[in-house]
Amino acid sequence: MGLIRLRPRPGASPSPPAREHERDPIVRSLEPVVLSEPARDPELPVVTPVQPAESAQPNEGEAVPSRNATRIIAFANQKGGVAKTTTTLNLGVAFHEMGYRVLLVDLDPQGNLTMSQGLNPDVIERSMFDVLVHKVPISEVIEHREVDLAVASIDLAGAELALSSLIGRERSLEKALVEVRNAYDFVLLDTPPSLGLLTINAFVAATGVIVPVQCEYLSLRGLVQLENTLAMVRENLNPEVGVEGIVATMFDGRTLHSREAIEILEENFGDLVYRTRIRKTVRYAEAPVKGSSVLKYDPTGAAAEAYRELAREIVAAKEAEDGAQARKHA
Ligand code: ADP
Ligand code: MG
Numbered sequence: 185m186g187l188i189r190l191r192p193r194p195g196a197s198p199s200p201p202a203r204e205h206e207r208d209p210i211v212r213s214l215e216p217v218v219l220s221e222p223a224r225d226p227e228l229p230v231v232t233p234v235q236p237a238e239s240a241q242p243n244e245g246e247a248v249p250s251r252n253a254t255r256i257i258a259f260a261n262q263k264g265g266v267a268k269t270t271t272t273l274n275l276g277v278a279f280h281e282m283g284y285r286v287l288l289v290d291l292d293p294q295g296n297l298t299m300s301q302g303l304n305p306d307v308i309e310r311s312m313f314d315v316l317v318h319k320v321p322i323s324e325v326i327e328h329r330e331v332d333l334a335v336a337s338i339d340l341a342g343a344e345l346a347l348s349s350l351i352g353r354e355r356s357l358e359k360a361l362v363e364v365r366n367a368y369d370f371v372l373l374d375t376p377p378s379l380g381l382l383t384i385n386a387f388v389a390a391t392g393v394i395v396p397v398q399c400e401y402l403s404l405r406g407l408v409q410l411e412n413t414l415a416m417v418r419e420n421l422n423p424e425v426g427v428e429g430i431v432a433t434m435f436d437g438r439t440l441h442s443r444e445a446i447e448i449l450e451e452n453f454g455d456l457v458y459r460t461r462i463r464k465t466v467r468y469a470e471a472p473v474k475g476s477s478v479l480k481y482d483p484t485g486a487a488a489e490a491y492r493e494l495a496r497e498i499v500a501a502k503e504a505e506d507g508a509q510a511r512k513h514a
Contacts, residue, residue, distance in 0.1 A: 255502070256361065256371040257428070258386035258393045263406055264377035266398040267433035269296045270468050270478075272374040274488070277477040278495035280331045284369040287326070290336035291357070291386055292376040293343070298336045301329040302475025311337035316356040316385065317346045321363055330477055332368075344381045354421055357385040379413045387417040392428035394498075399435045399445040399461075404452065427456060429501070431494060435461040460494040463487075 259268045272288055280286045290297040291312060295305030305311070312334055314320040327333050347353040357373075365371060373386040387393065393414060395407065411427065418425055430453055436442045449457045462468075463486070471481035479488040 253391075254365045254368055254371060255392065256365065256373065256390045258373040258375055258383070258390040259396060260375045260383055260386065260393055260410060261395050261397065261406065262377055262379045262383070262410060263398070263401070263403060267396045267431075267462065267468070268292075268377075269300065269374050270472075271394070271396045271431060271433065271462070271491075271494075272297055272372045273300050273472075274468075274477050274479060274491035275495055275498070276331050276370065276372045277479045278491045279370050279499075281479065281492065282495060282499070285367065286331040287334065287364065287368045287371045288331055289322075289334040289357075289371065289373045291340070291382045292336060292374055293338065293341035293382075294376070295336040295338070295340070296472070297374045298333065300472035300475065300477075301327070301333055303327060303329075303333075303335055305335070305337045308335050308337040311335050311339060313337060313339035313343050313346075315360045316343055316382075317350070319360075322360045323364055326364075330480055340382075347381050347385075353381060354384050354388050354417075358389040358422075361389055379410065384413070384417060384421075387414055387425055388421045390422070390425050393425060395427055395430045396433045396462075397430055397445075397449065399432050399442040399464075402445040402448060404448070429498065430457045431460070431462060432457065433462040434464040436464045458494060458497055460490060460497050462490050462494070 259272045261268060269292070276286045276288045288297060289312065295308075298305045298308070298311075310320060310325050312322075312325060313336075315322045315325055315334070322334055325334050327335055347356060350356070352359070361371060373390060375383040375386045395410065397403075397407070407430075414425060414427065430449060432446055432449060435446070446457070446461065465487050467478050467482055467485060467487035471478040474481055477488075478485070479491065482488055
């Protein structure tokens with residue numbers, strides 16, 4: 185089985201991409217923590233192209249980014265405090281700066297993403313709860329801030345329970361996004377620190393998953409659990425979804441611990457680990473207090489630049505992958 189689906193990231197690493205036989209020992213070494221998982225088909229599922237987005241006018245004077253498909257990316261890790269929300273927001277704003285149309289969706293009942301754009305989840309009347317549970321159109325809960333944001337409220341804490349008795353409970357978000365997905369190039373989903381029904385909804389709606397991991401407390405076991413959940417979603421609900429990248433956050437190059445964490449990640453996941461590392465700095469905590477991304481709060485700082493670089497790397501990786509696919513079908 186593929187532990188986590190690898191995809192090549194051309195030009196991203198001086199070492200050649202991990203080959204099948206090189207991956208196997210890693211997979212085996214991680215398998216003992218896979219609880220009661222049946223052996224899976226060694227064939228890795230193929231990425232299915234998503235629906236092309238409707239053409240839209242770019243901002244005047246801006247380069248036209250290639251817009252052939254909406255990418256719906258879930259930012260997930262069942263551990264809290266690994267920078268899921270920070271990455272969702274700042275990457276979203278970085279994509280927007282590049283000229284892409286971006287929607288962020290706050291699926292965490294804690295509403296940190298909503299708060300980080302200066303909105304108060306405690307006083308929001310209609311939120312993703314109503315979208316998921318009462319089928320309110322998602323366009324009705326989108327606020328226009330630095331980028332568009334479908335907001336969370338405290339009600340969302342009851343969503344897992346309310347959804348659990350609904351038919352099609354895992355597809356609620358996927359259905360809600362049909363209304364708006366063609367209006368965006370990127371839909372970024374911020375998930376709660378669990379692998380419950382809200383995160384499952386994100387996996388079902390997503391074209392890919394990006395996993396932020398904290399260099400300070402690297403948990404390979406946690407990554408295996410996440411991949412097991414994703415494998416279940418792939419088998420039953422969304423064959424195209426897989427981990428498209430792992431982003432190392434809170435990296436402190438001065439500590440051996442941080443450097444070792446990167447080494448372990450790269451040994452286990454090869455090119456899946458983005459070359460861009462997000463360093464540890466207090467800027468990331470300061471910005472949300474001001475209700476803004478770090479790109480707006482400190483536009484010329486290194487913290488902002490890190491997420492711009494990650495955005496470029498993610499776009500380049502997809503372009504390289506699309507190019508390889510096109511050549512394969514030519
Ligand atoms: P999650 O959504 O995974 O729970 P957050 O994005 O809320 O994680 O980040 C957790 C805390 O760490 C927040 O206070 C955030 O401001 C801070 N943080 C995020 N990224 C960094 C970083 N690179 N360096 C230092 N602090 C960070
Ligand atoms: Mg969060």
